[in-house]
Amino acid sequence: MEKNKSIDHQLRATWQAVAKMYNEQAAKHNSTMATAFVLLNIDFEDGTPSTALGPLMGMEPTSLSRLLKTMEDKKMIFRKKNPNDGRSVIIKLTDYGKEMREVSKGHVYQFNNEVRKHITDEELENFFKVTRTINQLITDKLIYGDDINKKAV
Template identity: 60%
Template sequence: MREKTIDYVLRATWIAVAKMYNEEASKKGSTMATGFALLNIDPDEGTPSTSLGPKMGMEATSLSRTLKTMEGKGLIERKKNPEDGRSVLIQLTEYGREMRAFSKGVVLKFDDAVKETIPEEDIKTFIDVANTMMELINNKKIYKQDLTK
């Protein structure tokens, strides 16, 4: 669908952004998924593993695999949650904090480059449009469930 449907533009843009982030992450032996996880872990308090998946929009199996890889690389530690003995807190190691700072820098550099190039009003419109699309999707206003089956 090269007629530039909204779907095509979104997908093509996200694929380009993901590729760019993965190229930057690979310079440090990492991936975009790892960087995203690092940015979603509270650097001071840690983050309960149960809230990390929904926060990132990841399925449990994908998140589990990412966390296992991160633990193997020494980026995170799993500790018992002192407030809930049944859950686990994901905490950054010192190396994890360094890599989190690197990931944050990569994201902010992209953000700054976009803001330097695209007028503020256009960025505001883009964000408004994206939020409206998310609302349509989250409220199931596009593909309503057929309850007659």
């Protein structure tokens, strides 16, 4: 199969381009795309339980812990005991974190608005339908199933 006609190649190449673009913008603010993603996933007012952040973002706990430590060192976030569960903490934004969250949000809006200028609503809806379908096929294990003995690609 030609790589230009391979669905996974197009997804990967596009995501790599988007990630590179966002990282270039984040670097202008001494940050990273991963940091911006965390900032955007923390509730602006109430904060977010640390245990909820990983699943929200699809990150492994070790990677997330390292990233949260860096963000705490940069004074973007702080940790507060969870009043509803003494075993966990709430990650809250500092004033600086809120400011950086708004910067990140601005970049996301700019990207989305620019893309929307170049594609129709119908094309966008088709794109969302295709990505939902791919995600559902993967979630339902309809592509490879649970057979771990199958050959790797």
